[in-house]
Amino acid sequence: MESFEERAKSYRSESERFQEYLKGLPDEAWGRQSACDEWKVADVVAHLVGNSEFYAGTVARGLQGESSPPEGRPDAGTGHPSLSAAALAKSSIAARERLGDRLLSTYIEKDNHLIQLLTGLSPEDQVKPCYHPGSIVPAANFVDLRFKEVVLHQWDIQSAIEEKAALS
Template sequence: MGTNPMSELIELVNSEASRLGEFLSQLDEASWSRDSACEGWKVGDVLGHLASGGATWANSITRAINGDAGPPEGGAFLQPGERGSSTIAQAAIAINQEMGTKLLETFSEGYDRLRQVMAGLTAEDWDKPCFHRRGPMPVRDYVGVRLQELTVHGWDIRSGLDETAELSKEPLADLVGRVPRWLTNAFRPGLDLPAPTRYRFQVTSPVPVAEDILVNRDSYQVEPSGSGQADVTFGCDTGNYI
């Protein structure tokens, strides 16, 4: 597989999984019970969430390659308006409690399997629809979601143990490109705001962003930052922006 957007994204996923696995292998037992930066989750809970994700992504991509983008056995699409975050939290905590000291082994095995599956992807597979609980998406986007999960939740773990921890820099350019999807998923109509409200993001390095988000009560739009006045301005680096 030569260097191309597909191989670059796959390599980012593999690198983040390896980097996080190495970090986790150096933690003592007491660290698993420390609070993470993800509210309400212990370090072990976050790892439980990530550990289950490796195997889940490997299975879903394998099914997608074979033309199946429907829910797996026991799975389902989210209903309109359903967020599913409480279910995810409950599952993460349950996995942590069930796996205990085997969590790191489960994490490593899941991402080894995912690495093998991604190594077999072809250019034709990249656009095949793949199951995601929010709705089918191309394999390329599904792999990108796994990079997002590893990067952000990896920071949740490290930041819970070291408040100076930062997001890994290598995935930032890719993650910036995924912000529009996050906004779509996170926006909730009916906000009690003066309408319209303009939020300006002045993001410096390593990946600059200069955008305004104009929010009305029931919708929003993203625009390049202009010379007009914003109601709220955020100035930060790319890691804090993500």
């Protein structure tokens, strides 16, 4: 198994590559239907903004010894994506509308903040328990969660734009 440092390096690299990809998208691409049923490309990016904020907040709270659910979130271990899919779709669309032409810059700002937080975890902080709807997890797990999320949603976007999109 790769070390935390190796996984963190892969996560940073993939996230930065994805940021560059998004910077190069033509304006018309942002309105295309993505591989996510209810979302256009811009909605996928808005979802990633929201998850950057959530992950950063829940890890920061965990580092302070707080692993209870944030307000409005289910108890750890009781959440499942299928239970909140409709609400998530709507909230991501609303976020995209609210952010407007600040969507890309906000994504990059929030993503970079999360990258710095997660890749900078000390060995002591890596094991601190943090809230996640699926369960209480060590802070280091968010590196893997975010890496998978970025790769998956990058494909969701690329497959709408490129004829031969592949997972990284």
